[in-house]
Amino acid sequence: MTAERTIKLAIAGLGTVGAGTIALIAAQGRLLTDRAGAGVEVVAVSARDRGRDRGVDLSAFEWWDDPVAMAREAECDLVVELIGGSDGVAKAVCEAAMEAGRHVVTANKALIAHHGTALGRLAEEKGVALGYEAAVAGGIPIIKAIREGLAGNRFTRVHGILNGTCNYILTEMRETGRAFDDVLEEAQSLGYAEADPSFDVDGIDAAHKLAILASLAFGAAVDFGNVHVEGIRRIAPLDLEFARELGFKIKLLGIAERTEDGIYQRVHPTMVPVQAPIAAIEGVTNAVETFGDFVGATVLQGAGAGAGPTASAVMSDVLDVAAGRRAPVFGVPAERLTPAASLPMTGHVGPYYVRLRVIDRPGVIADVTAVLRDNAVSMESIIQRGRDPEEPVDVVMTTHETTEAAMQQVLVAIDGLDAVVEPPTLIRIERD
Amino acid sequence: MTAERTIKLAIAGLGTVGAGTIALIAAQGRLLTDRAGAGVEVVAVSARDRGRDRGVDLSAFEWWDDPVAMAREAECDLVVELIGGSDGVAKAVCEAAMEAGRHVVTANKALIAHHGTALGRLAEEKGVALGYEAAVAGGIPIIKAIREGLAGNRFTRVHGILNGTCNYILTEMRETGRAFDDVLEEAQSLGYAEADPSFDVDGIDAAHKLAILASLAFGAAVDFGNVHVEGIRRIAPLDLEFARELGFKIKLLGIAERTEDGIYQRVHPTMVPVQAPIAAIEGVTNAVETFGDFVGATVLQGAGAGAGPTASAVMSDVLDVAAGRRAPVFGVPAERLTPAASLPMTGHVGPYYVRLRVIDRPGVIADVTAVLRDNAVSMESIIQRGRDPEEPVDVVMTTHETTEAAMQQVLVAIDGLDAVVEPPTLIRIERD
Numbered sequence: 001m002t003a004e005r006t007i008k009l010a011i012a013g014l015g016t017v018g019a020g021t022i023a024l025i026a027a028q029g030r031l032l033t034d035r036a037g038a039g040v041e042v043v044a045v046s047a048r049d050r051g052r053d054r055g056v057d058l059s060a061f062e063w064w065d066d067p068v069a070m071a072r073e074a075e076c077d078l079v080v081e082l083i084g085g086s087d088g089v090a091k092a093v094c095e096a097a098m099e100a101g102r103h104v105v106t107a108n109k110a111l112i113a114h115h116g117t118a119l120g121r122l123a124e125e126k127g128v129a130l131g132y133e134a135a136v137a138g139g140i141p142i143i144k145a146i147r148e149g150l151a152g153n154r155f156t157r158v159h160g161i162l163n164g165t166c167n168y169i170l171t172e173m174r175e176t177g178r179a180f181d182d183v184l185e186e187a188q189s190l191g192y193a194e195a196d197p198s199f200d201v202d203g204i205d206a207a208h209k210l211a212i213l214a215s216l217a218f219g220a221a222v223d224f225g226n227v228h229v230e231g232i233r234r235i236a237p238l239d240l241e242f243a244r245e246l247g248f249k250i251k252l253l254g255i256a257e258r259t260e261d262g263i264y265q266r267v268h269p270t271m272v273p274v275q276a277p278i279a280a281i282e283g284v285t286n287a288v289e290t291f292g293d294f295v296g297a298t299v300l301q302g303a304g305a306g307a308g309p310t311a312s313a314v315m316s317d318v319l320d321v322a323a324g325r326r327a328p329v330f331g332v333p334a335e336r337l338t339p340a341a342s343l344p345m346t347g348h349v350g351p352y353y354v355r356l357r358v359i360d361r362p363g364v365i366a367d368v369t370a371v372l373r374d375n376a377v378s379m380e381s382i383i384q385r386g387r388d389p390e391e392p393v394d395v396v397m398t399t400h401e402t403t404e405a406a407m408q409q410v411l412v413a414i415d416g417l418d419a420v421v422e423p424p425t426l427i428r429i430e431r432d
Numbered sequence: 433m434t435a436e437r438t439i440k441l442a443i444a445g446l447g448t449v450g451a452g453t454i455a456l457i458a459a460q461g462r463l464l465t466d467r468a469g470a471g472v473e474v475v476a477v478s479a480r481d482r483g484r485d486r487g488v489d490l491s492a493f494e495w496w497d498d499p500v501a502m503a504r505e506a507e508c509d510l511v512v513e514l515i516g517g518s519d520g521v522a523k524a525v526c527e528a529a530m531e532a533g534r535h536v537v538t539a540n541k542a543l544i545a546h547h548g549t550a551l552g553r554l555a556e557e558k559g560v561a562l563g564y565e566a567a568v569a570g571g572i573p574i575i576k577a578i579r580e581g582l583a584g585n586r587f588t589r590v591h592g593i594l595n596g597t598c599n600y601i602l603t604e605m606r607e608t609g610r611a612f613d614d615v616l617e618e619a620q621s622l623g624y625a626e627a628d629p630s631f632d633v634d635g636i637d638a639a640h641k642l643a644i645l646a647s648l649a650f651g652a653a654v655d656f657g658n659v660h661v662e663g664i665r666r667i668a669p670l671d672l673e674f675a676r677e678l679g680f681k682i683k684l685l686g687i688a689e690r691t692e693d694g695i696y697q698r699v700h701p702t703m704v705p706v707q708a709p710i711a712a713i714e715g716v717t718n719a720v721e722t723f724g725d726f727v728g729a730t731v732l733q734g735a736g737a738g739a740g741p742t743a744s745a746v747m748s749d750v751l752d753v754a755a756g757r758r759a760p761v762f763g764v765p766a767e768r769l770t771p772a773a774s775l776p777m778t779g780h781v782g783p784y785y786v787r788l789r790v791i792d793r794p795g796v797i798a799d800v801t802a803v804l805r806d807n808a809v810s811m812e813s814i815i816q817r818g819r820d821p822e823e824p825v826d827v828v829m830t831t832h833e834t835t836e837a838a839m840q841q842v843l844v845a846i847d848g849l850d851a852v853v854e855p856p857t858l859i860r861i862e863r864d
Contacts, residue, residue: 300731
């Protein structure tokens, strides 16, 4: 095998990942050719600001002010889309590239979560690749693992820590006892959280990734709109303390489950047993655990973000194209993807943790437990904290398995009790 | 994409993995076709005993008494070799299949460790695939991850828990305080260890897998003969106790490191910090951690053995063939593999743990520490246990970084001291 062929790349978007990708190609040189059986060469780039110093030499590349024009017209085989955003320019770049018969590799989770099925169909029609390894869990090769490495399995469940910012914040809160706002501010100053942190801390980013994983694992159309999403803003240091006491850690998990009736997709703070593999993942690290019928549980963990890891994932897709390796965009051909069959969160069944702040007076616990009884929710344990008379106390209950619908009724009824002084906090428990 | 094509398999060897592979194909049916774009069908099988009940229906398959003849002559596209053994029939089956232009998928770690480079070259000459995902770490898709998912990286190190039997024994010893022989017997009765356990407990099995991982990660010819191998027979419950006291767990690790001078490959009991990802892997679970220059550390963990997980790995390779996906057997073309450049263990540099049993009399510690000083080995800590006068006591020392050569001299000198009543136990420490 000699490297007669060269795959020519046009890169749209020169932020940290774009610069990282250029740096990777420059650093690895001949190695990539050896591994792919074809050379990899950047020929064109596009970004908003031509003058900015990005720490990499762009002088050998054709510069395009208009990334869509570049995608359509530059002399290239493959367009790397690193602009971001679910619509607008990023989408136009990918569509223009595929329409022109070019392969597309993207790190854009929002785009794939919102438009993945349609873009996948377009790729198939045009006979080009659409790679998105970099869109989920950074450098962890989870897309390839599900799509190819574990392809002999029917998956029943995929879950993971898909947002490093949230995991960092929850880890810090647990280790230091500090409050959410305080740790968020620190994460922002360290560059682990954006100035506007809502995409991360409200669970949207994790939900994008989860919708992609669910589609791939279950062979279903991407259905971001039906992901149940809750973030971590309401988690208090007290919840982390109670979790510890109960043998749990609190993680923002993305969970996709296939049942006989359809698919549950949910992102929310979750109590997981301290001995679960996923509980050991701390700080900005990401991890995904898959459950296949023949292979059982498999965990992949690593860097979920950053220039180097994301460039590594981009390159995995680029090298597949260079080597002529192809797999259906979502694991099976578009015509074989089942329509989205997402189930509403109200049907979820599991154990729950509920924390209340109540005035400590006779009969309060009786009132609260009566609400559970009236909704046929069976309590597993109860802990009461704080003993200053007439001061509010914290009461934590865990339940046996029950439905989300019943728990939502319980929450409303409890919140209506006079003695309950702030809205209850609910955290789902996963024992798997 | 409709499934016009069908990949026809001949399976040589019908032990648990062979039966598991047949069961997987029967169970998944249409799913495999959807994922690979081609059907997967077993057409021929061969094993020693035709009459044995294997729990799967073989009636639709052509039976061959001679697996080599089957590999050469059966009407098939791909031969799955599940006989085992580094030479003899297994090797003949693989060679015959490739000579006849058939793809080969094998779970045979001994074969690939001993003859991988030559077999890889033959596959390349004949233009066929040689898949061995199932040979390393059971169901964990680590071969594909290194070869494709992380292919944008230069690897500096790969290490892992590659033998579930040893990890189970060490986990049980630590948790229960029981001795090696006792736990081994239990592992045998549970089916976690063979009647002849030496391949597992003496580290050979892990060494086979490590040699394969090292070749793939570093683009070097497979060099099993130069893996330094030590097993776990000499680990005592006392070592596990001391490890805990020092903040470590003891794992049988396979470690491959690339340095400027060459490659270290070693399998030995290793003290790893309790907070290291690899330390969390307990029982029969396997895990591999890779270190790439752009992606950083990535950990894959899962089932390292068993019918279902191994069949899952076999199927991953089969589906790659069915889908027409190809990668160089060891990540780069045979002509680009660097010759084996394994370094001798004596050049290894790291910290060490040494446990001695000594007669507790004046001057003993002075004698021991003088040995260290004379060999320029710097002690980091010392612990002495046991206080019955005239009874032997246990002394444990840890060292700062030093060379293996120096430590081996230290061991010989210490063993020669009158007060030392049994050969010292040495365990290497890895802080990464």
